[in-house]
Amino acid sequence: MKVRINWKRAAIALAVLPVAALFVAWLGFFNVGAASGHWKITEWFLHFAMRSAVRTYALPIAPPDGPPPVGVRPAAGHYAAGCAMCHGAPGAPRGATVRAMLPAPPALTAAALADWSDAELFRIVKHGLRFTGMPAWPAQARDDEVWAMVAFLRRLPELAPRDYRSLAYGEAPPDSAGDVANRFEGALAGCARCHGRDGTGGGETVPVIAGQRPAYLAASLAAYAEGRRASGIMQLAAGQADAALFDRLARHYAGQSAPAAPPTDAAPELIERGRAIARRGIPERDVPACLGCHGRPERNPVYPGLDGQRPDYLANQLRLFAAGVRGGTPYSHLMTAFADELTVRERAALAAYFASRPAR
Ligand code: HEC
Ligand code: HEC
Ligand code: HEC
Incomplete structure (x- = not known):
């Protein structure tokens, strides 16, 4: 008998296929155990698909010019708390449990990282990797933090254990962080x-x-x-x-005392411009006088002090308010309301002004 392929038969076959697949899955013959690893071909295919996807999704990503506004040191501190348990760190290699994961998180050596461009590392760190356990960045709005992590990853392979520890832990010795007695x-x-x-x-x-x-x-x-x-x-x-x-x-x-601000290298005209806005605001653009809130501590205990704060930090926070991603206490909308009216230069002027004031 001649089997004629027609649309009706093809449609029935297509409809039956998912049911058949469900049935096979229900029988439970597919081995989900990790002990035996993947077949070589599966492993090859998964990595091939992962690398291709990272490459394609990284195409539109352009690395920022200049250093990220969040520095390498907080990124190192974050790495110690959020990445090292899987990827290991100088002087603290990956544990046996982690090496038994499927896929095992790789040690981030110079050779492993050389395979990726900065944009590709950004893509991996920001979005994580599905089906691997590699988590996404906790705050998707903070590309500046992700770029700081990429900058840190570039330095990681060449760090001696001592340099890594001082970058990631500062003055605090590593084991005291796990002190649960107190x-x-x-x-x-x-x-x-x-x-x-x-x-x-x-x-x-x-x-x-x-x-x-x-x-x-x-x-x-x-x-x-x-x-x-x-x-x-x-x-x-x-x-x-x-x-x-x-x-x-x-x-x-x-209760700690803030240090005297280091002598500023900002231009006097810049500080002067910041002072003018802080005192009078920019009425034609509905920007209020900053000191109306930040210069009057009695108004509301949640209004932060800005005097003597680090200028890079202040400018970055103003940028985040302007982009609408800063968030914060129940009063943060007071800042979001006008921050996008300030130009980049005005933000720098305000940051320079407040940084130059004596700390509280
Ligand atoms: C891995 C480094 C790191 C660790 C650990 C860390 N911080 Fe922070 N902290 C930062 C960075 C970076 C920022 C700025 C974040 C931002 O852009 O909002 C910050 C911001 C803050 C702020 C906001 C300050 C402001 O002026 O708005 C507070 C409060 C704070 N940290 C307290 C703490 C406390 C308390 C701990 C311990 C539970 C802690 N931090 C642990 C890096 C760290
Ligand atoms: C729960 C474990 C886990 C944590 C935590 C983790 N990762 Fe991963 N990471 C993985 C796994 C698994 C892979 C994928 C390995 C693969 O595909 O073969 C991976 C892949 C990567 C890669 C690509 C490396 C390569 O050569 O394939 C980078 C870069 C990376 N992670 C950075 C980080 C950073 C930075 C952090 C912290 C913000 C982090 N990871 C946190 C498990 C983890
Ligand atoms: C109506 C009151 C008000 C005015 C006016 C105001 N601010 Fe704020 N500002 C706040 C509040 C409230 C916060 C805290 C937001 C949060 O974290 O929830 C804040 C936070 C900030 C921060 C972040 C501080 C930190 O430690 O993270 C900066 C920077 C800042 N303001 C700068 C300015 C500048 C510059 C001006 C003037 C152009 C200004 N503010 C005017 C209320 C005000």
């Missing part, structure tokens, strides 16, 4: 990796939190922990600390 001390040691115990650490792009108002610090920690303020770095750090300790941590840092 929960507050343990949490503080975690923060101290980036901020120092005195709230002045972390380098140019990390805020000075010493002497900041306690209500603002506590409200900001809650905002990070609940995802209302976007920062992959701080979301992880706040999430790893116990929320019941936020008030104590805030009081601790509020």
Whole structure:
């Protein structure tokens, strides 16, 4: 008998196929165990598909010119808390459990990283990798943080264990972060990796939190922990600390004295422009006088102090408010309302002005 292929038969076959596939899956013959690994061909195919997808999705990504506004040091601190357990770090290789994962997270050696362009690393770190356990960046709005991580990954392979530790842990020795005997001390040691115990650490792009108002610090920690303020770095750090300790941590840092701001190298005209806006605002663009809120601590305990804050940090926060991704306490809309009216130069002027004022 001659079998004629017609549309009706083809349609029936197509309809039956998923049912057949479901039936085979239901029988349970497909081995999902990780012990025996993938077939060579499956492994080849998965990696082939992964590399091709990363390459294609990275095509429109253009690396920023200039260094990312978030520095390499907080990225190193984030790596220690959020990546090293899978990928290992100088002086702390991957454990046996992790090497038994399928696929196993690779050690990020110079050879492994040489396969990827900066845009491709950005794509992997921002979006993660499906079916591998490689997580996405916790705050999708913070490309600046992801670029900081890419910059750190480029340095990682050449770091000696000692240099890695001082970059990632600052003054706090690694094992004290796991100190659970005293929960507050343990949490503080975690923060101290980036901020120092005195709230002045972390380098140019990390805020000075010493002497900041306690209500603002506590409200900001809650905002990070609940995802209302976007920062992959701080979301992880706040999430790893116990929320019941936020008030104590805030009081601790509020009680530290902020350092005298280092002499500024900003041009006097720039600072002068910042001062003018801070005092009078820009009425024709509905930008209010900053000092109306930031210069009057009695108005609301959640309005942060800006005096003596690091200029790179201030300028980056103003950029984030302008882009509508800053979030924060229940009052953050006060900033979002006008921040996009400020030009890049005005943001730099305001940052230079507040940085030049004596710290609280
Ligand atoms: C739960 C474990 C896990 C965590 C945590 C993790 N990764 Fe991964 N990562 C993986 C796995 C698994 C792969 C994919 C390996 C593969 O496809 O063969 C991967 C792949 C990568 C790659 C591509 C490497 C290559 O050569 O294929 C980079 C780069 C990377 N991760 C960076 C990071 C960074 C940065 C962090 C922290 C923000 C991080 N990972 C957190 C598991 C993890
Ligand atoms: C891995 C580095 C790192 C660790 C660990 C860390 N921080 Fe931060 N912290 C940062 C960075 C970077 C920012 C700026 C984030 C942003 O852009 O919003 C920040 C911001 C903050 C802010 C907001 C300050 C402001 O002026 O708005 C507070 C409050 C804070 N951190 C407190 C803490 C506390 C408390 C801990 C410990 C539980 C901690 N941080 C752990 C890097 C870190
Ligand atoms: C109506 C009150 C108000 C005015 C006016 C105001 N701010 Fe703010 N500002 C706030 C509040 C409230 C926050 C805290 C937002 C949050 O984190 O929830 C803030 C936060 C900031 C931050 C982030 C600080 C940090 O540590 O992360 C910067 C920078 C800032 N303001 C700059 C300015 C500048 C510059 C002006 C003037 C052009 C200005 N603000 C005017 C209320 C105000």
